[in-house]
Amino acid sequence: MPRHIAALQSPINPAVPQLMHIDLNSCFAMVEQQARPLLRGRPVGVTNRKTKNACVVAASYEAKRLGVKVGMPFSEAKLLAPDMILVETDPPKYHYVYQKLVNIMKSYSPNVTMKSIDEGIINFTSTGNVNKKTLEAIGYEIKQRLKEDVGGYMTCNIGIAPNRFLAKTAAGLHKPDGLDIIDHTNLRQTLATLKLTDLTGIASRNEARLNAAGIYTALQFLDAPSDILARRVFKSVCGEDWYQRLRGWEVDDFESTVRTVGRQFVLDEWKPTEEVLRARLSYLCETTAMKLRYKGLAARGVVVYLRYANGDHWHERKIFRQPFFSNADVLTKASLVFNRRPRDDWVREMSISCYNLEPSNMDQVSLLEEVNREVWLTEAVDTINNQFGEFTITLATSLPAKGLVKQKIPFGSTRYFELLCNRA
C-alpha cells in the first residue's frame, strides 16, 4: 500500500489535549541569573566543579547563542564564549525552585508527574469541573505565577498535547518562553517542520536505523506503517510504541522501579595513588549506602567499574548471601571486588553500584545480637548526621575525599533530591 494511503488510514488520536508539559528554560543557569542580577544578559555556565576540565551542566541562552552546549568541557566553552562566567551548582537553590514549580503545578491537578528537576507533566483529565479555563489560559497563568513566586527573570516552555511525547515536543518548539499546542488538527504541519533528531528519543543511532528504512523526515516517520517500524526499523515492540506515540496515543505513562543504586566519580588526580583511590572508594560507598537507606532498601550485589587512562575499562560484580545496607558493609563488599582490579594503568574514573535490591529489614529485630548492633549503630549515626549535617560522623577512610567528591545534580530523576540537599 502506498505510504500516503497508509497515512490517511492512520488512527491519529482525535482527543482534546489534556496533558501539559512544563520545562524550565536552561534551568540551573536561569535560576543563577534570577538569584544574581549581575549575571543576567551574560553568558553563564553552571558546573559541578570549578576546574579547567569541568563540564558545563547548564548554559544560559546567552551562552547557547555563542555555541556553548551542555556537556561541553569548560575549556572548550571558554573558547566559544570568552566572557562566560562559570558558577558552581547550588542544589538547595534548585530544590527551592523545584518545590515552587511542583506547588504551582499541583494547584491545577492532583495528577502531576515530575520527569526531572526542571520538567514535569500535569494531567488535566477529569479536572474539567475545577479548571474552567482553557489549558492555554492556564499555561499563561503558570508562566505568570512562576515569575511572582520565584522571580521575574524566570521563564518556562509549555507544551499541550494528547500524550506525553507530543506535549514535550510542543514544549520544545519555541524556546525560550514558548507555549504551543499539538493536536490532531496540526500534528502533520508541526511534524513537517521538525527533523528526526528533533524528536525526543531519536538520536544519531535511531536516526541511522530510520534512514536505512528510507525514513528521512519526521513526517515520513509518522507515515511509516506500524509493522515496518516494528520489524524493520526497531526490530522490537519499540516500533509499535513509536507508531502510537507519534499519533498522540499514550505509551509512556509508566513508573520505573529502582534496580540499582550507585555513585560515580571522575578522579580529581591525574595519577591517583592507592591511598587516593581507597579514600574515593570509601566515600562513594558511604554515599551509596546512604542512598540505599534513604530509599529503605538493602542490596545483595555490588558492581565496581573502573576506567583507565588508556581508555580501557574493567568491571566486576559479586552477589552475597546476606543483604547489606550499612556504610561499612558496602565498603567491605566493594573492596572485595575492587581488590581484584587490574593494576596496569592509572584509574581515571570509578563507580560503584549496588543491585539485587530488596526492602531493608532494619526495623526487624534479629535473633542475632551482632546484626542488631550493626542496625542500631547505623541508625544512631544516621540520626546524628540528620541532626548536625551529613558526614558529621563518617568513616575515617573517607576523610581525605570529603569536600572533593561532590554530589552531582541528578538530571534524570529527583529520587535523591532531598538527600542531596541535606548533604549540600
Added chain:
Amino acid sequence: MENIIEINKDVSVVAYYFRNAGERLRCFPKRIEWDGKRVDFTETGLRHPTKKGQRMVHVFDMSDGNADYRIEFDAERLTWTLISIADISYAAPHSSLAIAH
C-alpha cells in the same frame, strides 16, 4: 571568571517586612553593615530556605547594582551572616582570574 570574595562574617541588618507582599518579597534586607562598611540593597534576586543539620537558614541573594551579595539568616540563632560578594565587574575576557585554556 567572576571575582568571588568569601566574607563569612556576622553583619548588622536593617530589614523591611511587608505584610501584604508575596512570600518572595515579605522580608527585604535593605542595609547591611560590617567592619565599618555599609551596603544598601536595591534588589532581591532569590530567597530560599535551606538546612544546616536541623537548623533552618534563609539564604538571600541580594544586589546593590554593583555586586551580588549572599547573606544568610539563621532562624534559630537569629543571626545574619554575609557569606560572599561576587563582583563580575572585574571579569575582563582575559583576566588573570580566568581559567587558563
